[in-house]
Amino acid sequence: MSSTTERSTERSTERRAPLTRARVLQTAADLADTAGIDALTIRRLAERLGVEPMSLYYHVPNKEAILDGTIEVVFTEIEEAVGGFAVPETDAAWKASLRERILTARTVMLRHPWAPGVMDTRAQLGLTAARYVDSVVGTLRSGGLSFDLIHHAMHALGSRMYGFSQELGEPEDESADSAAMEQMAEHVPHLAAMLSVVRHVDPDSTLGWCDDQFEFEFGLDIILDGLERLARNA
Amino acid sequence: MSSTTERSTERSTERRAPLTRARVLQTAADLADTAGIDALTIRRLAERLGVEPMSLYYHVPNKEAILDGTIEVVFTEIEEAVGGFAVPETDAAWKASLRERILTARTVMLRHPWAPGVMDTRAQLGLTAARYVDSVVGTLRSGGLSFDLIHHAMHALGSRMYGFSQELGEPEDESADSAAMEQMAEHVPHLAAMLSVVRHVDPDSTLGWCDDQFEFEFGLDIILDGLERLARNA
DNA sequence: ACCTGAACACCGTTCAAGT
DNA sequence: ACCTGAACACCGTTCAAGT
Secondary structure, eight states, X not given: OOOOOTTOXXXXXTTSOOOOHHHHHHHHHHHHHHHOGGGOOHHHHHHHTTSOGGGHHHHXXXXXXXXXXXXXXXXXXXXXXXXOSOOOSOOTTHHHHHHHHHHHHHHHXXXXXXXXXXXXXXXXXXXXXXXXXXXXXXXXXXXXXXHHHHHHHHHHHGGGGGTOOGGGSOOOOHHHHHHHHHHTGGGOHHHHHHHHHHHHHSTTOTTTTOOHHHHHHHHHXXXXXXXXXXXXXX | OOXXXXXXXXXXXXXXXXXXXXHHHHHHHHHHHHHOGGGOOHHHHHHHHTSOXXXXXXXXXXXXXXXXXXXXXXXXXXXXXXXXXXXXXXXXXXXXXXXXXXXXXXXXXXXOTTHHHHHHHOSSOOHHHHHHHHHHHHHHHHTTOOXXXXXXXXXXXXXXGGTOOGGGSXXXXXXXXXXXXXXXXXXXXXXXXXXXXXXXXXXXXXXXXXXXXXXXXXXXXXXXXXXXXXXXXX
C-alpha cells in the first residue's frame, strides 16, 4: 500500500499539484461547500489533499488560520463578482450602487452557506473582507454622507452589509419547523395567526414560508431609505 | 479517595442538590457565563455538578439539548425582565412598547454574551423564545399592522428583535483590532478615514471605537421608523 | 430510578524525526 | 524546504453494568 508504482493514485506526482497555502485554503472552502462546515477538519482536509494531517501545519499555523482563509476565498469571489472594489469619488446614485453591490455579494454568500457562521466567529476582518467594507464606506461617502452617519450606517446594516441576514444559515428541515410550530401553537397565538395568513398568501414558496430574497431586499431597503432620509436632513 | 467519610466535599448528600434537568441547564448557562462557551463541555459541566459525565445523559439526551436549554434559561430571564409576555389588544404606542421590550431583552443578552452565538446554531426556536417572538408579533398587531407587514418586519429586524446585533459577541481585543486596521490602512483608505474621524469624535469610549448601545438603538430606530411609515401608508 | 466505568471514534496540536 | 509518525490531551457518546 506504500508501494511506489507509478499508477498509485495517491502518490503520483503528476496527479497532485504541490501543496501550497492557497491550495489548502481553496480546498478547505470546497470541502465546506460539498460536505458541510462540520466536515472541515484538519484530518479530512488532509485526506482530500492526499497528504498527512501534519503536513498542513507547514503551510498554515493552525485551524483558525484555515477558517480565516476560507473567508478570504469567499471575499475574493465577491471581488470578482462585483467587478472590483473601486468606487467613484462622487455618485448621485450611491444608494442603487450600494444596493447592487450588496445583492451581488449575497449571490456569492448563497453559494457558501457556511460562510456567515464562520464569519461570526472571526475576531478580525481579513484583508479582502476589509477591502469590501472599505468599498461600502467609499460608496456612502460618494453620496455625500458624513463619516459619522456612515459609521452609524455600518452598524445599522450589520451583517446585511455582507449580503446575509441571520437566517441565511440553513433552513434544513422546514417540515420539522412547521411541526414544532403547530405543537406550540396554543402558546404562541399571534405567531400562529401570522403564519397562517402568510402561508396562505404564498402557498408554495420553494423556501418554506418565506421568499428569502424578497425579505432580504425589504430589510435592506428600509435601512437604505432611512439612511437617505437622514442624509437629506443633515 | 472514594472514602465515604462525611466530610468528603464531593459526595456529601447535604451539600449537593439532587441532579435534575433544570439544575443541569442552569449550571450549563452559569458555566458559559463564567468560563466562556468553549468551556461548556459535558465533562466540565459534570465536574461542576459534582457528578460523572455520563450521569448527565439520564436527564438530557445529548449536548444539543443542553445548548437548547441554555437558550431557554436566557429567555426565561427575559420573560422576568420584561414582566411577562402579555400584550394589549390595541396599543397606540406600539412602537415605544416594542422598542422598550427589545432594549430590555438586550440587557439580558449583555449578561450572556455567548447566547447570540448559540442561538445562531439552533435549528428551531424553543418554547420560551417562541413566546417572546409571539409577543413581538402581538405588539406589532396591536399597532394595527397587517400580518403581511408584520412578517416582513420580523425579517427586517432579524436578530435585532432579540436585542443583539451581530457584533455583540465579544470585542475581545480592541487594541489588536486597532493594530490590524493600521496595518492595512493603505488598502482601506475610506475605512481608515472614517475611523480616524469617528475616533476623534468619541476619543475615550469604553467600548473601543463605538458606543454599542447608541448604535444598537440607531439601527433599531431606523427599522421601527420605516415600519411605522409603511404602516401609515398602507 | 438514578448514576457509573470502561471503551470507542473522533478532534487539534506538539515534538522529534525523516528526506 | 517540505512532509511524516507517534503521542498527548482533549471531545461526545455507546453500552453494559452497578445500586
